[in-house]
Amino acid sequence: xxxxxxxxxxxxxxxxxxxxxxxxxxxxxxxxxxxxxxxxxxxxxxxxxxxxxxxxxxxxxxxxxxxxxxxxxxxxxxxxxxxxxxxxxxxxxxxxxxxxxxxxxxxxxxxxxxxxxxxxxxxxxxxxx
Numbered sequence: 287x288x289x290x291x292x293x294x295x296x297x298x299x300x301x302x303x304x305x306x307x308x309x310x311x312x313x314x315x316x317x318x319x320x321x322x323x324x325x326x327x328x329x330x331x332x333x334x335x336x337x338x339x340x341x342x343x344x345x346x347x348x349x350x351x352x353x354x355x356x357x358x359x360x361x362x363x364x365x366x367x368x369x370x371x372x373x374x375x376x377x378x379x380x381x382x383x384x385x386x387x388x389x390x391x392x393x394x395x396x397x398x399x400x401x402x403x404x405x406x407x408x409x410x411x412x413x414x415x
Contacts, residue, residue, distance in 0.1 A: 289306040289307065289309075289388035289389050290306075290307075290333070290336075290337055290340060292306055292388075293306040293307055293340055293388070294337050294339060294340050303343075304386075305371065305386040305387065305388055306388035307340070307343070307388060308385075308386060308387040308388055308389075309325060309387065309388065309389040309390075309391070310373055310385070310387045310389065310390045310391070311325070311391045311393055312365050312373075312390065312391065312392045312393065312394050313393040313394050315394070317393045317394075318393045318394065321391060321393050325391075360375065360377075361378075362378040363375050363376065363377055363378060364376040366382065368390050368392075369384075371386060371387070371388075372384050372385055372386045372387060373385050373387060373390055
């Protein structure tokens with residue numbers, strides 16, 4: 287909400303509005319895909335009434351990127367650092383890239399929970415299923 291409120295503040299530079307409305311979901315699986323869909327729904331269903339001036343820009347951008355499949359899915363890419371106004375990525379070729387953004391959501395987790403790990407050890411044959 288802070289990003290949206292700040293982007294709606296009169297007199298913001300276009301570059302700053304773009305950064306604030308750039309939302310990053312860090313994920314290693316279906317949770318991030320689901321969250322991205324829910325974020326889209328939030329923008330579609332709620333943002334229109336709360337921030338009508340931003341809604342058009344953000345919703346049209348979101349629709350066009352989903353429609354044209356321009357959502358950047360970065361595989362074999364590591365988030366090295368989350369900064370206040372950007373994220374730092376290590377690309378597959380080991381180069382470093384900094385991406386400006388207003389919101390970062392970490393939906394990747396760290397590792398499987400203990401019960402899942404124990405179950406996997408007890409059922410090794412099923413791991414190739």
